[in-house]
Amino acid sequence: MNQEEAKIRIATLREQLHTYNHNYYVLSQPSISDFDFDMLLKELIDLEKQHPELQDPNSPSQRVGSDINLEFNQVEHKYPMLSLGNTYSEEEIRDFETRIKKLIDGEVEYACELKYDGTSISLSYKNGNLIQAVTRGDGVRGDDVTANVKTIRSIPLRLSGNDYPDEFEIRGEILMPFAVFKKLNEEREEIGELPFANPRNAASGTLKMQNSAMVAKRNLDCYLYYLLGKEIPARTHYQNLQQAANWGFKISENTALCKNIDEVIAFIQLWDKKREDLPVPIDGIVIKVNSLDQQEELGFTAKSPRWAISYKYKAERVATRLQKITYQVGRTGSITPVAHLDPVQLAGTTVKRASLHNADIIQNLDLHENDTVYVEKGGEIIPKIVGVETNERVANAKAIEFIDTCPECGSLLIRKEGEANHYCPNDMLCPPQIKGKIEHFISRRAMNIDGLGEETIDLLYQKKLIRNVADLYELSKADIVPLERMGDKSAERILNSIQDSLQVPYERVLYALGIRYVGATVAKKLAKAIPSIDTLAQSTMEELVEVDEIGDKIAVSIMEYFSNDYHQELIARLKSFGLQLQGKEQEEGVGSKILEGLSIVISGSFSKYSRDELKELIELHGGKNVSSISKKTSFLLAGEKIGPSKLAKVETLNIPMISEDEFLGKIGE
Template sequence: MKPKKADQLQVEKLSTLIRTHSYKYHVLDEPEIEDSEYDVLFQELLSLEERFPELLSKSSPTQRVGSKPLSGFKKISHGSQMLSLDNAFSIKDLEDFDKRVKERLAIEEDVEYCCEPKLDGVAVNLFYKNGALDKAATRGDGTVGEDITHNIKTLPAVPLELLRNKEVTTIPTSLEVRGEVFIESSEFKKINKKLEEEAKKPFANPRNAAAGSLRQLDPKITASRPLKLFIHGYGGSDSPHEEIPNNQFEMLQLFKKWGLPINPETETVRGIKSCIEYFSKIESKRNALPYEIDGVVYKVNNFNLQQRMGKVTRAPRWAVARKFPAETGKTVINSISFQVGRLGSITPVADLEPVKVGGVTISNASLHNFDEIDRLDVREGDVVIIKRAGDVIPQVTKVDLKDSVKRKPKIKQPKTCPSCNGELFRDEGAAALRCLKGQECPAQLVEVIKHFVSRNAMNIDGLGDKIIRLFIEKKIIKSVSDLYKIKEEDIISLEGFGPKSSSNLIESIKTSKDTSLQRFIYALGIREVGEATALNLAINFNGIKRLMEVSKEDLIEINDIGPVAAGFIHDYFSDKNSIELVNELILLGLKLSPPQTDNSSKFSGKTIVITGSFTSFSRNELKEQLIVRGAKVTSSISTKTDFLISGEKPGSKLSKAEELNIKTLNEQEVIDLLN
């Protein structure tokens, strides 16, 4: 069947809508519709394009993960050279830079600089042809890079087509822009946690994770990683001179209008004093930024002045990167030990002679896995350089061979578990070793119980790490269910216990028996089952017995549960030991109240957005309370939102709600309505 004119118009309309909403979400950070509404638009476009392949254009928003895996990377020449930056390591270096700029330009007045944080990411070069993304390349040697077009297309923040709207009437027939691809720190932690749980090799830092995700032959892998991008440089275009702004800052604003994301911290300042102030401002914000940065980039703002200054071989004379002082230190490895995780993975850890790095005393560092130990050739007694970046666990970056005399033998991989002596296994393709003894392994049992009693799980007070270890050592608990068999006389004579503390503990264990189904599911510590998934399961199954009998297919049917998580959940409830444990806990008197959807509540059937922080509950606790009362909690304000619940420091959502005339509730009003 041939497409009608109406079909063609609909495809164009949907593509424009999807592009616009994607821009509002990724570039402006002001989403206007719900993710689910976006999905509906996307599906409609997809099905039209399937029906009428002739309507499918190369830059359609559906074409992000279109290409098949490649067999290798092609080389691409950049239109103009991608320069690297000179570094300034002190205020004096920065002042010298400013002096050189003035000397070369033969001016005495203060120079205007465009400043932005320096991201620790991967540099890329994008080419747009007639407004459509044509090619993307890595930096390579600055002149020739690798073709990563297939992967760059999977980044939701990269427009496949530049936006045309009222504000921008012309788009250059060719355009080259430079940017930095990065992964946010929180996403980096999630990726590594997942890799570790799968006993795969974690990434050393967010930059490695971004580079590794970008340099994939299969774009599906890249698409699965939460990569982001900021554009920071102009490579050239064939537009008439008068259409291109004459300075860096306005150029960036034009990029933004075209739909290219830029760093919101970018500012212009005049004179060296303001440059130093900007640096202090960014440095104090550093840990609060969602991504890792390693300094600030200053560029002479005016393009004409830039041109007058020129470049030296590979670095421009008109820009400099002022780096943060390196947070590294030098110390001795006292010993290397092996930690056993909750799911059995073995992580080598370096015990360090305590050293101060960036104002924090560090006494141990992760060595990740044995590949990493081999790579570093690190041994006990070595003098090593350690690095602390953001709030990531400190790492050993290298061995100082000059200072490491009389080296001890290489570290050997343990053959058996350091805790239970059980045999260790290596999953296929995985870097980490695993002990498969489960709760029979004391180290794993400690971690399992720690998780079980934690605040968001069974919430048992008074059971810290030390006490759990003591109970396991004294054979008072051999499994999770033993917690509910502890009697006062078992513990009253133990070190650190008296009549009061032992009866308190027994009481708090008893109190925990009355709990919710979702907390219990979360407490079991099933792989891939966090709090949100646990609540989701509780709402869908409404009873532990039903969940225990569910098929994998039924699990996948549930929104937000993917095949991998479904597999782990199903495996867990098919395992003899888990079934026994759950049944025993119920026999011991655990009462699991299913989430009651309360239809009489004021919140029933309402769509609610939460913003800011609260004193009486966490956002998660509030969300749970609302879902239980039949509300739908979403992340962005739209015309469909019924209430915005606004706590301390609400951010942009509050003004958005006021703009759309959406009713706002404060903490006290919510508490009143919940009761």
């Protein structure tokens, strides 16, 4: 490759890698596999070495990536958070040892750790207390996410014992366990939102949420793996981790000491087989020189330590042929493209289909008809297409273009600004949406109507016996008995269960309606704050966003739902059948009404009660918790470290502020 060719290729690689970095670190939406990214980066580094005259200090080869989010305060790291070099072969691991032996005399011992696949964090402690948590950011500075990190139960807020240094940092990885990830994606799909591609994206996205109460509900976990400070207890990395475990930190029990590189390779091979049994994701092994003295002697390159490297397991990847793409319509109208593939074995299962999620992914892959595609299991869970073998593309093959009309009802699709998915707006007449809404309505967490499965709903729809959820309450035994695999007993069970659903409480009825973005938790919040469907239907945008955890997106969706004539008629019919469309009165003798009619915002940290406990006290005494300050706010319950924007708004609107002690006195605690 001559200089001009190298210049063009380097420019192309830099542009691609900048885009991939942004998608990965900032958007938490990776658009390329880790392996392919590393291969492109390696190609760029090699070309820059061959052509030093083309070096650029802003090249992706000089960066560690950045996850900085301007909605958070940025903090400069006391010790830079550098990235590790990646390897994929035994030969590269032995090369790592060779480089070390050239710089170090004597024996070298290695600490081997599982490489957890989450989002990096640095925790600062002073006098045994957590004082700050900062993301990696760009390696030099990161986002202050202390409030969110304090919700993670495996991170100690106060250390055990008394032999810890006065000040130190400890670094680790924040993770989302597989079980939590699975449940979260089910909930997202339930309210019409796109599922996360893998646990890493979910953990990263959660850590950057503005509402720490929502972070707490996602049950993140954290493993720590690196102690830093002037007075750390030992001169070996492994001993320091064991000591940190005594102070209350979650340190992996699977960390091992290896006397030589052969033991390191054996450890890598062991966990390549065992990693599928772990409750959290890993994507490789980190190898570190154990002696801190030797680490100091080896030092750092511009972006990584010379004394550590990561071995990354290759996600199992197979090539197969794309047969066709079909489009599924969800109950909220969301259109999901599905790739149909020639059957192929992948990670122990036969894969015939893979989700493509949305139009952008199809476009980024540059998919054509009958392409040979590469398939991996995303996050070791979901099959996904990660690339195309363009050399095998048939001449004149047509590019795949996303559909513009609904495959079920022919309606013109819409795509709202800022959203990845296309939607069919015909929610009243589109068959999959109608049947999906009925299936959601009868589900266990909603109306819990027994005996009606997906097939029975489909039969009732085909026979034109049901067209919406209200029609269920007009079904008769004569309608049900003639259906396939039905009889008198089955019909009676269904009808009895429909009758029993009239006692289902308001909050579950509200959830059952299937309003977009209103999942079970949001429905419960709404039902508490606005205890009747009539009041909810008339609520303004300002009134809705005052409800705890209700943001603009949810509020707009609720208002759009109730402004629709079809939905108004549906609610009227459900009322006529006797469904619970308003909340029960609060039991007498519980709490008091001293805060009745008051809208209260909580901000800051408190010494006697947690924020959740204070919210419960507000509700117990008749008050309403709201998340944002407005002219309707009665007072701000103020703790320590209130955000400056909240304080400014309080002063502008002249909202009273009371302390925790004043509040407790007010309610007689």
